[in-house]
Amino acid sequence: MQKPEIGTVRFASARLRCARVPVAVDQAMIASRFIHLEPSDPKRLLKHLQDYSRAVMTLTWQRQGIFAAVAILTGSFFEPWKAALFFTVCMSCELVDLWLAQKVERIESDDAKSTRYAFSGFILNTIVSGLAISVYAVWVGVSESGVGMFTALFCLFAGALYAALNNHQIATALAIRLVFYGVSFLLITVRDLWVYRPPLSSDMWLQFFTVIFVMYFLIDCSLGFLRMYREGVKRLEDLEIEHERAKAALVLKSQFVAVVSHELRTPLTSIKGSLDLINSGKFGEFSPQAQTLLQLAARNSCRLADLVDDLLDLQKIEEGQMKFEKETVDVRRFVADAVQSHQGLAERYKVSLNLDIDAAAPVFVHADPSRLGQVLANIISNAAKFSPDHGDVDVWFNVTQGRVRINVRDQGVGIPDGSEELVFGRFSQIDSSDQRHFGGTGLGMNISREIMTAIGGTIDYVSEVGKGSTFFIELPCTTVLDTSRTVEATEAVSASSEPDHPIAATARN
Template sequence: MTAIDSQRIEPAPEMPVDQLLQNMKDYTAMSFELIWQRQAIFLATTILTAFFFDPFNAVLFYATIMICEGQDLLLAKRVERLTRHQRKAIAETLVWILLNTILHSAAICLYAVFVAFEQPSGGHFTPLFFLFAAALFAAMNNHQIVWAMIIRLTMYGISFMVIVVKDIWVERPDLSSELWLHFFTVVFVMYFLIDCALVFLRLYRTNLAQLEKLKEEHERTKAAYIAKSQFVSTVSHELRTPLTSIKGSLDLINTGALGEVPEKMQGLIDMASKNSRRLSTLINDILDIQKMEAGEMVYRIQPVNVHSIVSESIASNLGYASAHNVSITEDCPGETDLFISADASRLMQVLSNMISNAAKFSFEGGTVTVGFKKMGERVRIYVQDQGIGIPSGSRDKVFDRFSQIDSSDERHAGGTGLGMNISKEIVEHFGGLIDYESTLGAGSTFFVEFALLAEETLAETIRRRG
């Protein structure tokens, strides 16, 4: 057995510290996982042998095993605390694991041999089965530390041979005797156990290799993601500078500061202005997405007056709505002193996304209604249009990145599909809810809901700021 093991499962002499530590952690984790199964086996063995053989030796065996089990648990906790930089501690802990393995296996082997010697020749079913169960358990569950598995299988194999060879030595039977059958059966069982150990060892090492490949792939993916993020951020910032100049120049031309614009050029100037605004919005959205992914989005949470933020969002989007030949109306109840906890500028961004989408997808001459209503201890801010509506089953697309309900070349309105995804991230960061209700061909109502600030909380917040 030793020759086969040394040829096929002996660990490399220069095993990396990371791999050795991983093996030890896996070994002790398995010990924790199977602790109650082992206790049941040892207790059952002790009770059976105490009843049919010597109670004193049975109790002594169980006490020794419990000491070893306790030491295993202490070593397992020690392994949990080890790091890859503690080379000396790792080596010392491994030595203690192997020493405890020797003591543990020796107790099992000595007790099995003792029980066998108490029986007449050939009647060793109980101790042999006990050894077989222990050896099979080791073959299946001790492959993480190869030397621990070798120690156990070697000691169990020697005990097997001691029991059957002792019978042959004492009885000197003919080759046709059952004692020789027992001997050859034990040899076969030992081969079977070694083969099982090798199978589980190969599976374990294959899994470790696959895990290592996954870790390497994960590191490469992280590096690629960081590179992508840096590239997107750099390019977006670099695009902003010339775009700001272009927008500024176009605005000067449109205001007439540089003279009257010829009628034939006005259409081109308007188109350039419109597309520069779209490009600016796209760059801002990409930068927001980048900040959210990196966890760098800055929020200034404070009490926000719901009526004020609704009125302000309407005022800031009147020009956009007018460009689409759409009017905006306000629908606010008489109770206006409602406050929520949010970042006013980011909430304004959310409402602007909702209003611009409503205007974009409305029919010419349509009306967009923006308002809010109290719902118990919550408030709902909504934007309602009378436009084309949203098909059923499109909820995921509405809030996905770079997603459009209609992705065809003839869709009703353009866009990047980033606005609602960013809005969802912002609203959920404030602990709110964003959703919509829609009827195809009859319009949509997008809304956000937030918990209202209690008067005591609001007063305390104002007092702190004051």
């Protein structure tokens, strides 16, 4: 390139000094902004170091590949020993970064001293790495009459952009790299301006102002990524605080429910027992009006007792304190006992409770009979409540593919499609008017689902609006060694498919 005329030197030199001053001031301001954003809280600083360390360990092979490619490319066209020295220094910094990253993963949240040491180590290593990259880029950019300028500028641009994308977790480290790369940008471009003193119309000034624009772009991108990262960390911290508050509120609510429920259970038991004793007639006959009021009080005391039991069960489930005592259960006897014990309920709701069992081989499951009975009782109770007067509630079981299914079918109004969340949700029923008409807390089916999940079973239903619903529970069959024979429950698969529905027990009103 030809040297420009001497007459233009003073003007170009003055413009150069004017351009260099604001750039240096801007870099100082940017660096101070980065350092000011560095967190003073050791726990927050450790969080930033951990995020930085994860980026280091995740992208280590990518960075090493980049350094190797740059060293091979520049070593092929320039002096190989300098490329080898550059690669050696960069690989040494990579090893130090990996070592520090592994140490950070083992730092406890309250170890402020180790956190500061790790932070200082990352900063010192960043200084060495950034200085090595910058010096090598400047040497490539000014060597051989500027042949390597484009390669050097592109490498600096790529390095700054990479730092903005992946090193924004530690603002100081990002600022150090941007300052080193920015100074290198200026040294490479300003050298030609100083040596050749071109006029403003020269393309060398176009290159210089393009570099200024690129530097502004890189700084703006870096600040944007840093801002987004800090905002994300702040939102995560806010979520963690709200999560802790929610956990504390849940514990407080559970304790309140447990205390209130236990305090209510004692007087309710006395009230219910007294009302049952009065209604038994042992204290003489009462007027019809008094009898009606006493029966109403007895029913409501039962509802309150059921509510207290449901709340206690819900509290145990939430805290994981519900205990299960599993044993081998004869499904045929279990279902027959459940139907027999609910005949009084069927009479009260004016429905027929039918037990349908065929003559198949005995079927056994491994479950908690008390909790399993609670689930079946809740299903039978709902079927009786929602069936019309003089309707039928059928109970039977069948075995398929080693699993036993206990079914309860009613003749109610049915359940609309897509109502699973309402059926098995808490404090919910399909129609709020049903709750007022039939009573109930809306907790029974939710508790039943939790119980079935805990004992290794499932609960579900099939329904058709206007024709009724069939609720069923499923459990895996088990093998029972009897004194006289070994009964394989899975052998019942071929013996029991759909039952023939012989009615073994009915209660009709």
